[in-house]
Amino acid sequence: MKIITTIKEMQQEVKQLKNNQLSIGYVPTMGYLHEGHAALIDEARKNNDKVVISIFVNPLQFGPNEDFDAYPRDIDRDERIAKEHGVDFIFYPSVEEMYPRGLSVSLSVTDRTEVLCGKSRPGHFDGVVTVLTKLFHIIQPDRAYFGLKDAQQVAVVDGLITDYHFPLELIPIPTVREEDGLAKSSRNVRLTSSEREEAPQIYKTLLHAQELIKAGERDTISLVERLKEKLANSITGTIDYLEILSYPELRKLELAEGKVIIAVAVFYQKVRLIDNIILEVPRP
Ligand code: PAF
DSSP, X not given: OEEEOOHHHXXXXXXXXXXXXXXXXXXXXXXSOOHHHHHHHHHHHHHOSEEEEEEOOOGGGSOTTSSTTTSOXXXXXHHHHHHHTTOSEEEOOOHHHHOSSOOSSOOOOOSSOSSHHHHHSTTHHHHHHHHHHHHHHHHOOSEEEEEGGGHHHHHHHHHHHHHTTOSOEEEEEOOOBOTTSOBOOGGGGGSOHHHHHHTTHHHHHHHHHHHHHHTTOOBHHHHHHHHHHHHHHHOSSXXXXXXXXXXXXXXXXXXXXXXXXXXXXXXXXXXXXXXXXXXXXXXX
16 A cells, blocks of 8 residues: 655556556545445445545635644554555645645535535535545546535535536445444544433434334424424534435425435534435325
């Protein structure tokens, strides 16, 4: 496994892989790898000749009061995990390498950001698509792997790939969970022990939503009210949003029908957690 810190060297490696007609599976990450990332890497390993991951905590996608500085980082641990899962290259650039000067062209997401994380983190997805555009150009993957824990990101990236004709396939991978149901996240380490104990209630609420919908409840306003009440009563964190939308369009719905996402975000003292489930609800 090679660790590459400069764009130039990464481009040279990619050129060689392309010359040798080897396919590239790519997993973009911000590091502090966990089993969720490992699932993406394993899938990439199965279906590509070479696997590249990037580790880059992208300042552009963090708001001024967000956790850029506090975002957990541990490159030695990441290296070990990447090696164990058969990664060929880690692209690990510095902020200066990725953004040596202010950008003279900026990208802005114009659809699917009025809701969920896009609404509560203005500019976040502009930062995500900007860095991914750079990374896709540098790494030129055949396939890129993204976790469905951030289903809005998957929908936005799908728009980026389609609108700008990136010749790559987007592969969404289901959320990996702890035994108690909490979605795996690099940020979970920032929960206090009592917050960690109650955090599985977030997924329990999503499962409750699934049951209500299975039992025939369709009215999204009443579903959201009931779910918010249930969640608020079982956690000390503050609900940022709980929404039921069409997926992947992320449009508001009166009735939970068709492919729908039930998505939630909760603020704890030092961390904001997100989770979701996506359901196929038969239309009458
Ligand atoms: O999901 C993430 O970790 C980040 O948003 C990504 C895709 C690596 C872009 O910085």
